[in-house]
Amino acid sequence: MSIIIEINDLYKRYGRRTAVDGISLKVEEGDIYGFVGPNGAGKTSTMRIMATLLAQSEGDILVGGHSVKDAPRQVREKIGFMPDFFGVYNDMVVWEYLDFFSACYEIPREQRSKLVEDLLELVDLSHRRNDPVEKLSRGMKQRLNLARTLVHDPQVLILDEPASGLDPRARAEIRELLQELAKMGKTIFFSTHILADVAEICTRVGIIEAGKIVAAGTLDEIQQALTPFRAVQLSILDKQSETMTLLEKTKWVSNLTVAENNHSKSHIRLKFDFSGDDRALSELLAIMVKAGIPVVHLSEDSRNMESVFLRATRGLVT
């Protein structure tokens, strides 16, 4: 895979305040890159520089080999940018909105109508094509915005907080859309506060704090670097004591506890720290099954990403 986004020693200063403090990172083609960090960490500044909207103080960003400083037009051809707010013309209807932006991307008039229909279908808004944009729900507006970023078939999507403020269903829809787009070969670079989304869909993650990258890589790489173990949950139907004995005997398990199970009274839930890799986890499952333990569920704790994030950051804001 080739490098599609390359951030080289990037600085952004607002007066005396340094919002982006010499960050460097690379994003490979086809990645879903989660750009995670607390408020004021420098995420939006970095993304706005990448989208050719903000002038950097030092350094450069290359998108598809083009510099945002020297070749902004070429960069704009390659990217679709969605800011963290809904920029919509309320006096337009849905299809006009997409048609207008297609024209702004110099899509020939005769191709636009089909393009608009295809995009509306992709974001599941075909049934609302003649409705005024202002009548759409927040989630629909966000999907329309996502469709807007796709009108010129860009290689890279830069999305600033795409799921922010959405209800769980709308969030799930956006997440599915992003996965769908990644399958279509798009590289997605998005910032988020929602760590569950990062854990679920990102192939790579960059954690930024106080304008600096504090961790970057695949989730596994970051986890291994920051936490020597993974928090794992196990649900069984019975045989609690035998299970605990078996787990305590293995070399990978520590801090074994019985957790409260509010979801199901028929299951016993155990929590432990696991120091092995995926293969070891699979081996552990095989051992338990062989020992006749009625395993219902074995997974990493969804809050694991949270603990990685908390370990990586110190709550600093520039």
Added chain:
Amino acid sequence: MTQAIISPKSKLWQPLITLYTRISQNPVVLKELRSRMRGGKTFWAITSYLGILSLVVGMIYTSMVALDSSMGMYSGYSNNTSIRSEIGSAIFSTVLTLQFFFVIMTAPTLTSNAITAERENQTFDLLRTTLLSAKSLAGGKIYAAMFFIILLLMAALPVQSIALLFGGVEFPELMIVTLVMMATALLLCNMGVFFSSLVKRTAVANGLSTGFSVFFIFMAPVLFSFFFGISVSRLMGYSNYAASGSDPSPAFLYLLGVLFWILVSLNPISALLASQIILVEEQSYFFAKIPIDKGVDFFVISPWISCVVFYMVLSYFVFRMSVNLIKQKEK
């Protein structure tokens, strides 16, 4: 090969074809016109505007006919042809004055939200990440505003043509006034876009644009005339022509003439009035002959021409400044 098939005639039309292509391919023009024409607001605005013009024309006609019949009854003043051309002239000048007022007040407000509204709607960033250039964005806003001004002028043509029916007004006069009005509208629209690119809020941009229009069109001529009058009388005083009993030199008068001509050309109202005087006195639409000494005449082009050229040039520079402001990246 392509060049060989381009006839001189098509070369003549080339700038117009280029302009048409530029306008028809600019997405902002269509968007703006669509937004402006949607809903009943514009319909009612144009209806009210035409209603006012028609009412005024009706009042002029009624009052002049009533005046004519009363004058004719007592002094034998009534002359059918003369009163017809007088009614024609009165309708022409009143309707044009009203139209001018509408254009001056409307043009800056049509564009003073051009960029600020995009910022307020949070669509400015979206546009800037597309391939739409700053020039196309500003140009699209100005073209759309100018189309609306043209619509206002065209809609008033039936009312205006009543003056032509009565006589006393020539078609070229109507064309000249329309050209000056268009050039003024172009400058004011450009100023609207400029202020809109310069400040962040629509209300501020609107205030600045309207303030500029009122100052430039109504107050500046008064101030200029005042200072020009003072300067001329001082110069005359220093030269002490009156004391020596000699006439001012032709060169001095020539200089004064040029200065006065520039001053007159700077303002559409004074340029049109001066052009009208030249038309009546010299029967010329394009040139005026001003005698400055015995046997020495000073030729000038009619001020409406210089006014139109001056406003076009100024519009171009204001447009360039707006484009530079829009183009700037956030710091």
